[in-house]
Amino acid sequence: xxxxxxxxxxxxxxxxxxxxxxxxxxxxxxxxxxxxxxxxxxxxxxxxxxxxxxxxxxxxxxxxxxxxxxxxxxxxxxxxxxxxxxxxxxxxxxx
Amino acid sequence: xxxxxxxxxxxxxxxxxxxxxxxxxxxxxxxxxxxxxxxxxxxxxxxxxxxxxxxxxxxxxxxxxxxxxxxxxxxxxxxxxxxxxxxxxxxxxxxxxxxxxxxxxxxxxxxxxxxxxxxxxxxxxxxxxxxxxxxxxxxxxxxxxxxxxxxxxxxxxxxxxxxxxxxxxxxxxxxxxxxxxxxxxxxxxxxxxxxxxxxxxxxxxxxxxxxxxxxxxxxxxxxxxxxxxxxxxxxxxxxxxxxxxxxxxxxxxxxxxxx
Numbered sequence: 001x002x003x004x005x006x007x008x009x010x011x012x013x014x015x016x017x018x019x020x021x022x023x024x025x026x027x028x029x030x031x032x033x034x035x036x037x038x039x040x041x042x043x044x045x046x047x048x049x050x051x052x053x054x055x056x057x058x059x060x061x062x063x064x065x066x067x068x069x070x071x072x073x074x075x076x077x078x079x080x081x082x083x084x085x086x087x088x089x090x091x092x093x094x095x
Numbered sequence: 096x097x098x099x100x101x102x103x104x105x106x107x108x109x110x111x112x113x114x115x116x117x118x119x120x121x122x123x124x125x126x127x128x129x130x131x132x133x134x135x136x137x138x139x140x141x142x143x144x145x146x147x148x149x150x151x152x153x154x155x156x157x158x159x160x161x162x163x164x165x166x167x168x169x170x171x172x173x174x175x176x177x178x179x180x181x182x183x184x185x186x187x188x189x190x191x192x193x194x195x196x197x198x199x200x201x202x203x204x205x206x207x208x209x210x211x212x213x214x215x216x217x218x219x220x221x222x223x224x225x226x227x228x229x230x231x232x233x234x235x236x237x238x239x240x241x242x243x244x245x246x247x248x249x250x251x252x253x254x255x256x257x258x259x260x261x262x263x264x265x266x267x268x269x270x271x272x273x274x275x276x277x278x279x280x281x282x283x284x285x286x287x288x289x290x291x292x293x294x295x296x297x298x299x300x301x302x303x304x305x306x307x308x309x310x311x312x313x314x315x316x317x318x319x320x321x322x323x324x325x326x327x328x329x330x331x332x333x334x335x336x337x338x339x340x341x342x343x344x345x346x347x348x349x350x351x352x353x354x
Contacts, residue, residue: 013173016151032148032354034173036225038198038242040145072198074171074225 003092007084013075015084019058019092026053029062029085035075042071050085055093059086096192096317098309100324101132102302108140108164108177113340115184115250116169117333122186123244129187131208131309131324133302136177140164141265144172144239148354157265165265167351170239170250172226174266179256179287181301183209183309185249192316194247199224202240204316205249209236212253212308216301218291226251233286253305254287255296
């Protein structure tokens with residue numbers, strides 16, 4: 001299944017997240033939007049790291065992944081991204 | 096401060112993004128001084144930010160029908176419709192006065208050239224973090240930066256005019272009923288030089304103001320005097336590399352549709 005959610009960060013940019021999951025595991029995460037992240041590859045590494053994470057740990061794991069040293073994000077914080085991913089998954093699971 | 100100055104006129108979207116990247120490679124390899132480039136887009140193009148989803152942001156069918164290119168930038172930020180505008184790019188090695196470690200500070204320093212160019216045209220403007228320049232409370236310039244190979248690449252637009260109806264005919268909107276409101280929002284929040292000055296400002300006039308504005312503003316970063324802008328053109332190898340990047344990267348579905 002794929003969970004999708006758009007969230008405009010107050011005072012920041014738009015996040016469009018997508019979480020592909022099966023059973024209790026996340027298969028793939030994509031965080032799109034008009035934010036800036038430096039270096040870009042570090043942001044993509046954080047996304048990739050979330051493949052295989054148990055769904056009930058996604059928000060927590062995302063907070064860690066997007067807070068990695070050296071990654072600077074403008075227009076959204078790691079907490080915004082983590083919460084949006086968690087909410088996307090939750091809404092897909094209860095619907 | 097000495098910069099290599101290129102005015103490369105009109106190019107396709109893929110060529111324009113390819114040349115920006117080729118220039119970054121030249122500066123990174125020590126083959127070129129730091130660069131200031133001015134250019135425009137022909138045909139008109141929609142670019143999306145590095146992290147955006149093409150499918151979510153752009154109506155590719157409408158772009159094709161209108162003869163408008165659609166491509167992904169190497170820089171973050173939002174979707175931009177490049178039509179009545181002048182575009183600049185700056186490439187400098189990290190540690191150069193234009194590329195301090197603090198990213199927001201580097202935006203501010205590069206944006207200083209546009210603010211100064213606008214002042215020369217009679218428009219009072221200011222940098223509005225993260226990446227905008229506003230005049231009379233409305234956005235007149237958007238800017239985006241990436242850092243690769245130890246260099247900063249920042250490019251951005253100065254709007255000569257705005258056409259939100261045409262722009263939203265090419266971008267996806269959450270629902271058609273909202274389109275009218277979005278168009279009104281853009282009219283209230285975004286302004287081109289034509290709207291700000293009440294007269295047409297052509298590419299040539301804007302280019303000359305930006306060239307002078309960048310020179311004055313960048314010169315002050317090193318404690319006075321103007322920066323020296325040495326007129327230049329892309330070298331043969333740079334044009335070849337730009338063409339290769341245009342064909343293999345900026346025209347490729349693998350890149351443009353990757354998110």
